[in-house]
Amino acid sequence: MQTLTRTAAIAEQALAWRAQGLRVGFVPTMGFLHRGHTSLMELARPRCDKLVVSIFVNPLQFGVNEDLDRYPRDPEGDAAKCRAAGVDVLFVPDDFYPPDHSTRVRVEGLSEGLCGTSRPVFFEGITTVVARLFGVVQPTVTVFGEKDYQQLAIIRRMVRDLALPIEVLGGPLIRDDDGLALSSRNAYLSPAQRARALSLHRALFAMAAAEERDAAALIALGRSILDVDTFDYLEIRDAVTLAPLETVDRPARALVGCWIGGTRLIDNVAIERPWT
Numbered sequence: 001m002q003t004l005t006r007t008a009a010i011a012e013q014a015l016a017w018r019a020q021g022l023r024v025g026f027v028p029t030m031g032f033l034h035r036g037h038t039s040l041m042e043l044a045r046p047r048c049d050k051l052v053v054s055i056f057v058n059p060l061q062f063g064v065n066e067d068l069d070r071y072p073r074d075p076e077g078d079a080a081k082c083r084a085a086g087v088d089v090l091f092v093p094d095d096f097y098p099p100d101h102s103t104r105v106r107v108e109g110l111s112e113g114l115c116g117t118s119r120p121v122f123f124e125g126i127t128t129v130v131a132r133l134f135g136v137v138q139p140t141v142t143v144f145g146e147k148d149y150q151q152l153a154i155i156r157r158m159v160r161d162l163a164l165p166i167e168v169l170g171g172p173l174i175r176d177d178d179g180l181a182l183s184s185r186n187a188y189l190s191p192a193q194r195a196r197a198l199s200l201h202r203a204l205f206a207m208a209a210a211e212e213r214d215a216a217a218l219i220a221l222g223r224s225i226l227d228v229d230t231f232d233y234l235e236i237r238d239a240v241t242l243a244p245l246e247t248v249d250r251p252a253r254a255l256v257g258c259w260i261g262g263t264r265l266i267d268n269v270a271i272e273r274p275w276t
């Protein structure tokens with residue numbers, strides 16, 4: 001595995017691969033890698049000739065009072081995990097944005113609501129960094145986790161709208177043995193907070209299992225189970241378009257965002273019923 005830190009170097013490498021007709025797979029990350037990330041690499045690996053993983057804590061997607069400065073980092077552990085996952089190039093840029101970069105990429109509609117309500121700059125920061133990463137890495141196929149379900153929908157829409165010749169795959173959300181959705185931010189939780197964080201997936205699984213089609217009733221059920229400090233959202237959306245649903249009469253997704261202490265957590269589950 002090669003580690004590249006210069007943006008021009010990976011761009012040159014990617015162009016050479018593409019000129020040889022090779023399929024380039026790409027998993028963008030912000031590091032502090034866990035099994036959720038490596039599962040995305042495992043999905044990409046058999047679908048490409050060369051696999052690139054990026055680690056870049058993107059300042060554009062953090063709000064002023066968010067955790068940019070304390071975002072967890074583990075460069076050596078990350079490199080070992082990437083090597084074990086068969087990554088060809090680990091891209092850890094130290095010069096990613098041109099000093100006077102001024103272009104922003106924004107997917108309207110889908111970037112509003114859910115996480116976009118309390119984090120107004122978040123998705124614009126993500127689509128801007130991912131568009132530039134795509135430009136540099138020139139992937140044939142890319143994998144994003146369903147853990148960030150809204151992000152995945154937004155990236156799919158951006159790729160479609162900008163006619164980028166990239167296949168976008170969604171990787172299933174990975175949970176720890178106790179059910180907590182894997183997230184780099186779980187490292188912030190104390191044992192007591194972690195115990196309360198389990199209420200997220202309990203609420204979502206109860207909603208998914210209930211014999212109920214009225215979204216408001218399902219949300220009330222979920223809220224009665226959630227044990228969090230600051231509630232952000234708990235919603236049921238169409239699984240594909242993310243349109244809000246009043247009645248669960250098609251494949252849907254229950255999504256939650258909330259805070260335990262100073263840690264923001266999100267989770268989601270599929271709501272699948274016999275629809276006829």
Ligand code: PAF
Binds near residue numbers: 029061129130148151
């Ligand atoms: O999901 C993430 O880790 C980030 O939002 C991403 C896609 C790497 C962009 O910075």
